[in-house]
Amino acid sequence: MAPTITDSQAHDFKAHYDCAHRTSLQDDETDDAYVKKITRYSDGTVKLRNSNIELMDQDILYHLALGSESHDLQEMFGDVKFACMGGTPKRMENFAHFIMNEIGYKLPAGTQLQDISAYSYRYSMYKVGPVLCVSHGMGTPSVSILMHEMIKLMYHAKCKDPVFIRIGTCGGIGVDGGTVIITEDALDGQLRNSHEFTILGETIHRPAKLDKKLARELKSLSSADDPYDTIIGKTLCTNDFYEGQGRLDGAFCEFSENDKMAYLEKLRENGVVNIEMESTIFAALTHHAGIKAAVVCVALLNRLNGDQVNAPKEVMHEWQQRPQILVSRYIRKVLTHNGQLKNLFGHQGSIKSPRRFKLVQQESQAHE
Numbered sequence: 001m002a003p004t005i006t007d008s009q010a011h012d013f014k015a016h017y018d019c020a021h022r023t024s025l026q027d028d029e030t031d032d033a034y035v036k037k038i039t040r041y042s043d044g045t046v047k048l049r050n051s052n053i054e055l056m057d058q059d060i061l062y063h064l065a066l067g068s069e070s071h072d073l074q075e076m077f078g079d080v081k082f083a084c085m086g087g088t089p090k091r092m093e094n095f096a097h098f099i100m101n102e103i104g105y106k107l108p109a110g111t112q113l114q115d116i117s118a119y120s121y122r123y124s125m126y127k128v129g130p131v132l133c134v135s136h137g138m139g140t141p142s143v144s145i146l147m148h149e150m151i152k153l154m155y156h157a158k159c160k161d162p163v164f165i166r167i168g169t170c171g172g173i174g175v176d177g178g179t180v181i182i183t184e185d186a187l188d189g190q191l192r193n194s195h196e197f198t199i200l201g202e203t204i205h206r207p208a209k210l211d212k213k214l215a216r217e218l219k220s221l222s223s224a225d226d227p228y229d230t231i232i233g234k235t236l237c238t239n240d241f242y243e244g245q246g247r248l249d250g251a252f253c254e255f256s257e258n259d260k261m262a263y264l265e266k267l268r269e270n271g272v273v274n275i276e277m278e279s280t281i282f283a284a285l286t287h288h289a290g291i292k293a294a295v296v297c298v299a300l301l302n303r304l305n306g307d308q309v310n311a312p313k314e315v316m317h318e319w320q321q322r323p324q325i326l327v328s329r330y331i332r333k334v335l336t337h338n339g340q341l342k343n344l345f346g347h348q349g350s351i352k353s354p355r356r357f358k359l360v361q362q363e364s365q366a367h368e
């Protein structure tokens with residue numbers, strides 16, 4: 001049944017809508033406190049900024065092949081603490097297997113990981129205890145649809161203070177392929193720290209804010225033993241991989257190599273260290289929902305040296321594991337801190353890897 005919206009709910013909607021226009025006038029702290037107030041219940045569970053949903057008999061999360069009536073979402077997802085997302089289904093399936101080993105999670109006997117959203121034929125979703133691993137496709141429209149449904153999923157499931165992390169790939173600016181980059185600020189094609197939406201024919205901007213503390217915490221989990229650099233910097237989010245990222249090798253190119261290099265230099269002068277295609281929408285919608293979020297990508301090339309992604313497949317496969325390793329350290333740290341990683345030492349996989357073992361030792365000492 002379609003929801004009926006009362007005047008007071010419409011007023012509520014308008015207040016929230018006005019807030020989206022107003023945020024640039026507010027200082028960050030007021031904005032953060034306001035967002036927190038309207039996006040959390042007192043027990044930390046996610047509160048939606050859309051009262052229409054409560055009035056609906058059921059909410060179908062169409063692109064996830066889930067629904068609030070057809071599935072017991074609280075039973076299925078109520079324990080989720082981390083929602084990790086990345087472009088491809090295969091990367092997220094690999095991450096699900098990787099994190100399962102890293103946190104010592106054991107599936108019930110006789111079962112194996114399954115793609116929960118397989119029948120959507122859109123996104124893939126795997127659940128490993130408190131960790132959801134979801135593919136988001138390419139570009140901001142694809143991520144936008146997923147984020148609406150993921151945020152509603154967190155609400156229906158009554159998840160407490162979930163953290164969203166994008167695990168991606170990017171082009172580096174002045175950094176070597178294989179470098180791990182944590183986004184400090186996500187900028188749109190015009191270097192604005194916001195995402196532009198067209199709603200009811202009107203243009204609005206929502207701040208593309210990520211959690212700075214989380215970014216620093218992730219950075220602190222990089223290790224001097226890692227055979228690659230992990231850095232923090234600004235990320236440019238574009239609507240295209242070719243002309244939109246100043247590549248000379250698309251089907252069309254109406255600018256010169258000099259124009260391209262001048263543009264990349266301008267980005268560098270503005271503190272931009274990488275280019276990808278989802279960070280502004282990811283940051284804007286998580287911030288609007290009061291959800292702590294981070295973006296961690298690995299550079300597949302240094303764009304100052306060229307445009308083609310030509311590293312060997314095996315090399316790129318190894319590079320793509322690097323953001324996953326960093327994120328898994330964070331997840332293990334939080335779970336250890338919360339006393340939820342009790343089985344770790346009993347789990348063979350953890351004892352086998354010296355680096356992982358060292359980290360576990362450090363963590364347990366830090367919490368003694």
Ligand SMILES: O=P(O)(O)O[C@H]1O[C@H](CO)[C@@H](O)[C@H]1O
Nearest residue numbers: 086087138139168169276277
């Ligand atoms: O590696 P993922 O997460 O797919 O992200 C990057 O790769 C895609 C382009 O190849 C874009 O979606 C870009 O953001």
Ligand SMILES: O=c1cc[nH]c(=O)[nH]1
Nearest residue numbers: 169170171275276277
């Ligand atoms: O150059 C690159 C590489 C990966 N992803 C992008 O969006 N750009």
